[in-house]
Amino acid sequence: MKYPALSYYILYVLTYLFALLPLWVIRLKSKLLAGLLYYVLRYRRRVVRDNLTRCFPEKSEKEIGAIERRFYRGFTYQVLSSFKLLTYTPAQLCRHISLEGLDVLEQLRAERHPAILLMMGHYGNWEYFSGSQEMIKGSGLQIYQIYRPLKNTAADRLMHRIRERFGSRGIPKHDVPRELLHLMRAPYPAETPLVIFIADQSPAYAGSYWTTFLGRETAFFNGTEKLSTKFSLPVVYMDVKRTGADSYVGTIELLHHPQETVPSGAVTEAYVRKMEKTILRDPALWLWSHRRWKRPRLPQ
Template sequence: MQFLVYILIYPLLWLVSILPFRLLYAFSDFLYLFIYRIFGYRKKTVQYNLRLVFPEKDDKEINLITKQFYHHLCDMMVEAIKSLTISEQQMLKRFTFSNVELLQNLEKNNRSVALMCAHYGSWEWIFILQNYIDNKGYAVYKRLANKYFDKLIKRIRAKYNSHLITTKETIPTLMKSKVEGNVFICGFVSDQSAKPFKALHWGEFMGYKVPMHTGAEMLAKRLDLAVVFFRVKRLKRGYYETTFETITENAKEFKDYDITDLFFRLVEKQIYEAPQYYLWTHKRWKHKDKSPEDYNKVKA
């Protein structure tokens, strides 16, 4: 069944991917009508999240951000599909870096890097970064249920010498690379909601205490990685600029979870500047009325 789904859908994705950008974004506008106007995909969740974290904004402002968000969401979807056939030249033109020398200098000093980001702006084309550095690149991801599409995603990323690894593969893969004396860069999308029963840290995000993933910080301390945050700015439709910011080159000097908290302060800054580019469809604050003690009681 998985293969049948793959052979039925893949040709459609390929046809969309070869569209010139003008037609690609026309298709995105058409997609917007279905996802937002007709089906209202997770619209209640989006507006709940926006009203929760922006209580000072009125309905008119919330509705405007909602519409802008869905337009951007559809653009990201078609851009992800475009990754199937986009040329390296186009990728370099459309996804640029304002200060890639920050990573290049770390590379010269033989420092491996934990590269942290949020579900903000666009993270689909970040893999072109490998054209500017020599280190092997890894990215932590959640394996797709369909093994054929999972292989496809891995193949697309491998074009730029980046390799996707699952959460379970992360520690053994990076430890092996460290032992072998390799210098690497590993990307973590670290703002998603952690399972409350397993969360080691509850921190503040947009005014509310929520369970947080701390894997990037843990590995940075364990493997002596520099920790770098990257922010993505949308310049115009289909064009993005990424800026890197060092959180620390000495992770072991920080108290537990301070690096994670610093990361979330940087994410918040992005969101406040242009909220329409954050991924509001996830129920990121669903545990906000709870506390670690509530879940400890349940486990007991």
């Protein structure tokens, strides 16, 4: 048991020392890393180019190449700058992220819903928004993030430390229904759970919702919609917009109210349309290296 603990502390110390570097140094390192990944190692170049070409058939090869290079620079900076969450003060964090539309959450909390579900995507610096609990302190809302546990226990423990430093809490992906039920039955005093789902990853075939996304037939998780229906919970969407070189604003919008009667798939479809609009605003900020379309739709 000592060796896993030792590997975690070594990883933590190294990451913390890196996080002490000024942002301009991290930006320089990220550019060097982007060049290495793009030109030398060619990390997922084929996946990124295929995704972009198929989603934007109207764009020229030059335009696709420009988005591609911007993606690699943004992606490497997003990864490296996320470690700064270990050292940011609340004031520093607030210079990088802000929230709008909090009145939507306040109204839903006032309606005394046992929980609120929030859907967003891998867009911009999504890791920064794990610090959003700092923005809503004193609001009576408590953020819970759904995450997929990492196989490496040291890395998994480190990511917990980073994501929960400003007060957010985590729920393993496979424990969501049970933990959500527990939170609704025995909530923490004076806190309404705000459960965040990053819902733009590729799901398994079972229970997938199929629709057209960025011009392509695409499967989506519909677990958030199922939980909303089962427990009569409201669903909100967070639209992320880049406002500076390293700053983002997340705008909360109501996606579904449990008093509304909608057909099956309507909540997931609403999320897809919102997410598509967010991506089209600045495509380079989305996670194009993900094998989003690896599973074709099976014949009915």
